[in-house]
Amino acid sequence: MNTAGASAASAPFDLGNVKRLPILISLIIGAFFSILNETLLNIAFPELMIELNVSAPTLQWLATGYMLVVGVLVPASALLVQWFTTRQMFLGAMTLFSIGTLVCGTAPEFGFLLAGRLLQAAGTGLMLPVMMNTILVLYPPEKRGAAMGSIGLVIMFAPAIGPTLSGLILESLQWRWLFYMVLPFALFSIVFASIYLKNVSQPTKPKVDVISIVLSTLGFGGIVYGFSSTGEGHGGWSSPEVYGTIIVGAVALLLFVLRQLRVKEPLMDIRAFRFPMFTLTAILLIIMMMTLFSTMALLPFLFQGALGMTVFASGLLMLPGSLLNGLISPLTGKLFDKFGPRALVIPGAAFLLVLMWFFTRVDIHTSKVEFLILHICMMVAISMIMMPTQTNGLNQLPPRYYPHGTAILNTLQQVAGAIGVAFFIGIMSSGQRRFLESSTAPASPAQLAEATVAGVHNAFLYGFGFAVVALVLALFIKRTKTPAQ
Template sequence: MQHSGRAAASAPHEFGNVRKLPILISLIIGAFFSILNETLLNIAFPELMVELNVSAPTLQWLATGYMLVVGVLVPASALLVQWFTTRQMFLGAMMLFSLGTLVCGVAPQFSVILIGRLLQAAGTGLMLPVMMNTILVLYPPEKRGAAMGSIGLVIMFAPAIGPTLSGLILQSLQWRWLFFMVLPFAIFSIVFAFIYLKNVSQPTKPKVDVVSIVLSTIGFGGIVYGFSSSGEGHGGWSSPLVYGIVLVGAVALLLFVIRQLRVEEPLMDLRAFRYPMFTLTTILLIIMMMTLFSTMSLLPFYFQGALGLTVFMSGLLLLPGSLLNGLISPVTGKLFDKFGPRALVIPGAAFLVIIMWFFTRVSMDTSKATLLILHICLMVAISMIMMPTQTNGLNQLPSRYYPHGTAILNTLQQVAGAIGVALFIGIMTSGQRNFLERSPDPTSPAQMSEAVVSGVHNAFMIGFGFAVIALVLTFFLKRSQGAPS
């Protein structure tokens, strides 16, 4: 057994006297409101720019900073879950999130809101790995699909209703109520967890490798920040600052990987990649997160820039598909437990290829009903792939790798999301610019709308290519029965 096995948080082997449902409900309540917060604020950016008197690139730090903190904290979660109990981690995460929510609600200026957002992000960054690791410890492999499906409902349902909910709130209330309305639920989550959440692991307090923490912070933080900045008005890839930060992050990440393979007690044990289904899961999830994040970024540009829809109408068009994605996640989880991953993932990937091809054919004349149906089908396909794949990959790991496996997947999903958004928006912008350069009247509103459609087509063609790669990879998927501890 590797030394990392000693470092992993040990878990009780018998849970006969532990009520699992209250624990799962505690995790779901906390996760729902922390994840909801990720998309709740974005629609208020125009109002915040006026009230706080800041530019769009400055205000974008509220989103970039959030993603950056999550990307930096998640790698360290593999260590933290071995130093603190389940209750300590969860309650600490929710207290951080609640404090950040309060700070944002009463903030008199931009800098204070940013501090509040970073506190919220710290809570969210600690929340997801704790939630996934607890499920891995609490449920045997043959029952994890349904439990992970419940988590999938939260992960997709919360961000789906965020823009629509915030649009409704902002129609009659000030932006501060976006935080004030979340705060009571966050506090309720703390009280509920304090009563019902039980410890499912015992701290083993492994050695803290400060060098690894520094390298992971610079590596993952640099890559997430660099790619996020490239699409947010920082000069794109022509800016030395952007590609310089990414280069520094890449070098730090390489040194981090080398160190993790050499030290006795790694911060993030990359030996988990020795298990083929986990490795395949990681690749598939990276592709899926890039596809999901990029699609969710491209469609608002298409809806508003080409079709002239309002922000609220755009949110309504995206709402049914995202809600359905969350609602069927528990169903796909139960089907996974019964039939295994291939019965869901292969048809889902084939469906995704078809849907992405249809997205490459959208035009100015595409009806709202067609777009609504396409988005619903896209979300169903993603639901058939993501949670079953993730559960199957984690099932193959021995229990000593659970903290590391969840940290690896959560970290790489954050990185993939940042890269996907930057890559696809960059492709869209380039296609838009090329269209206008060939246009006889580039200032014409009609031509500018056509340019948006042209750029979206280019981006969706790359997305179609990713979907084809994902389909090929699914044929190598096999059911994991669980490895010995």
């Protein structure tokens, strides 16, 4: 057995007398408000452009910068969780997030607001891997499904209510209240964790490989930035700023992978991919995150551009499905513990394939009720796939790979989200252009609405193709057991 990276794993404590529920609650409280923040601000962008006197491409840095920091920090988390205790990592992450929230709420200009957002992102980027790694250490494999399901509830529920909640707040209050209302809860999570969160691992402080950190930052940061920039006024895929950063990121990422296979104590141990179910999990999660993020981006275009709905109404229409996705995550986790992954993932993938076909058939005459039902069903299908797959893949890893496995999956999810949004919106935009080029009245509202529908159809056709791949992969999934050290 390969021992590389064995010393890099945090040494476990005696968990016999540790109360798991208070620790899980501590993690959920902190994660909820840090993840909620990802989607809370977007709906306020029009107001921010006026008040801060900045352009849309400049303002998009509030979203791009956030994703960029998370994408850069998550890979390094595999090292950080081995240098610091559970309490130090969690409390440090929430402190960064709270400071960033305060800076955002009191920001006198755009530069301060951006700085606050980047601090918030740093807290979120450290939070997610710590949360998942703690669950892997704290719960035995036969009970992880329910625990990971609880985490899935937070991961899906928080961003789902973000746009709707911010819409309600902005109806009567200034945008700064989006931060003022989060800050007390963030501080409460710090106090609660200070009392109830216990350390579940012993730091081993492995050697820090500076070259790996630099390559990781350039690789993941370049790819996330490049794909996130395609729709932000940089000229699309033809812009050197876009394809240049993607090329630099890809080359740096290749060098990063090669270095991880050579060094004694890798920053992110790529050898985790030697375990087949973990590899299958990584590919399925990439497809699911691309589908999820792209759908969340495409449907508002359809609702607002073709059906004439307001931003707030669009958020309300998508809210039930997203909420249900989060609420049934604990249930799918318990079913996973009892029946294994195949009973959930294969039916979920087949269900998703059917739903994506229905999405390719929608038009301006499709009723809001039909959209509501389709979106609810799609989110249920994704819930049946994501957490069971992720738990099953991580279960196959030996304990020494836990920090690396969680860092790999969290990083891939960030990168897949950025790529998915850019890819599908690019497909939609090209479909719109082709429709309008052949139109006799391209400026008429009716033709613009039809162009939006045509573009979304094109994007969902590609989504249908991804769903086919997901179903084929799901057929190969099987229940795993944690091997010996």
